[in-house]
Amino acid sequence: MDFMLTEEQLMLQDMVRKFAKEEIEPVSSDNERNHRYPADIISQLGELGIMGIAYPVEYGGAGMDFVSYMIAVEEISRYCASTGVIVSAHSSLVCDPIFRFGTEEQKQKYLPDLLSGRKIGSFSLTEAGAGSDAGATSTTAVLDGDHWILNGSKIFATNGKEAEVFVLIASTEPSQKTRGVTTFIVDKDSPGYSIGKVEQKLGIRSSSTVEIILDNVRVPKSAMLGELNKGFKVSMVTLDGGRLGIASQALGIARAAIEDSIKYSKERFQFDQPIANFQAIQWMIADMWTEYESARLLTWRASIMKDKGMNYSREAAMAKLKASEVCMFCANKAIQIHGGYGFTEDFKVERYYRDAKITELYEGTSEIQRLVIARTLLK
Numbered sequence: 001m002d003f004m005l006t007e008e009q010l011m012l013q014d015m016v017r018k019f020a021k022e023e024i025e026p027v028s029s030d031n032e033r034n035h036r037y038p039a040d041i042i043s044q045l046g047e048l049g050i051m052g053i054a055y056p057v058e059y060g061g062a063g064m065d066f067v068s069y070m071i072a073v074e075e076i077s078r079y080c081a082s083t084g085v086i087v088s089a090h091s092s093l094v095c096d097p098i099f100r101f102g103t104e105e106q107k108q109k110y111l112p113d114l115l116s117g118r119k120i121g122s123f124s125l126t127e128a129g130a131g132s133d134a135g136a137t138s139t140t141a142v143l144d145g146d147h148w149i150l151n152g153s154k155i156f157a158t159n160g161k162e163a164e165v166f167v168l169i170a171s172t173e174p175s176q177k178t179r180g181v182t183t184f185i186v187d188k189d190s191p192g193y194s195i196g197k198v199e200q201k202l203g204i205r206s207s208s209t210v211e212i213i214l215d216n217v218r219v220p221k222s223a224m225l226g227e228l229n230k231g232f233k234v235s236m237v238t239l240d241g242g243r244l245g246i247a248s249q250a251l252g253i254a255r256a257a258i259e260d261s262i263k264y265s266k267e268r269f270q271f272d273q274p275i276a277n278f279q280a281i282q283w284m285i286a287d288m289w290t291e292y293e294s295a296r297l298l299t300w301r302a303s304i305m306k307d308k309g310m311n312y313s314r315e316a317a318m319a320k321l322k323a324s325e326v327c328m329f330c331a332n333k334a335i336q337i338h339g340g341y342g343f344t345e346d347f348k349v350e351r352y353y354r355d356a357k358i359t360e361l362y363e364g365t366s367e368i369q370r371l372v373i374a375r376t377l378l379k
Ligand SMILES: Cc1cc2nc3c(=O)[nH]c(=O)nc-3n(C[C@H](O)[C@H](O)[C@H](O)COP(=O)(O)OP(=O)(O)OC[C@H]3O[C@@H](n4cnc5c(N)ncnc54)[C@H](O)[C@@H]3O)c2cc1C
Pocket: 089, 122, 123, 124, 125, 126, 130, 131, 132, 133, 155, 156, 157, 158, 159, 201, 209, 358, 361, 362, 363, 364, 365, 366, 367, 368, 371
């Protein structure tokens, strides 16, 4: 397996890194502190082709590979983890299932607007009673002539406040549990659709996380995404790709923590010398970088497997598990290296620490990733 980036991937990395440093970094802390969605940044990312990076040009995508998308999410998350998840949830959890499972009509209807970033997407699997147990969905979809009638509520929908296109899961055969759920595409302006509680969060505060209320929402039969009662499979395949997006977000946060720590350790003097002279600090930095690189190798390997059309479920779970735990480790060490100043809002490591935690929770907690990995090994 070749872990060297191609010339095209390196050019993309350079371009996104430059954009993130020049355009995202100056506004990210203020946006995060004020819970402000980075609308301008998202529209510029759309113009650069980043909102539809790994999808065919014929639908309005940039026609690049999945590895390129992973590189972009890491570079964006290096300066703003909120923007990283906005891009990742939109692309992996909405564009991907529509591209993979949609009819030609659905692709033509939704992808050009989504891939260009003109419209934002949100994915809703989670409910109050259905978190890790995603198949326990109680939202229902009942066929009424040529329409489906959806009732229920979803929680924790990333991008839910800004999104115009929703991919969501509802039970179409309640007695069949995971074999009785179906995926639907719902437009924001559907009558009966509304936003409920907007979450106030520990981190990634520039991205919205909301409750979606479905009160007799009537969608045409053609809103079904994929086959009837095959929605659980659609979700699981979708989450495989999504987990790599979160792994890349985690890598971006981890790299931010390491780079800021290196800079600070050279500037901070104690005992008449930079703290970088102390072996205790050097070892922390060495461990952080080694862990970061090992997580990145797992993430790129799984991404290469996805690009090659191989089954990569276990590899995606391993990448997400490792990258999120490395992310927490690096954010923690970064505060240690910054000492008391790291605990204040004067340094960005405080934000990295708050942002890092979510990577161990969403798109499957670390326990669920271990479950996925163990199941494939023990079967
Ligand atoms: C900021 C944010 C954004 C989110 N974005 C989205 C989104 O866009 N779309 C969406 O659908 N969802 C989203 N989620 C939901 C997220 O994916 C879930 O919160 C997550 O899957 C965990 O579900 P839960 O919170 O119900 O925890 P629970 O499932 O209640 O888990 C609680 C604890 O029990 C453990 N546990 C549960 N089952 C097992 C088991 N079988 N074995 C071992 N341990 C177990 C868990 O690991 C965890 O430690 C988001 C959540 C947050 C906080």
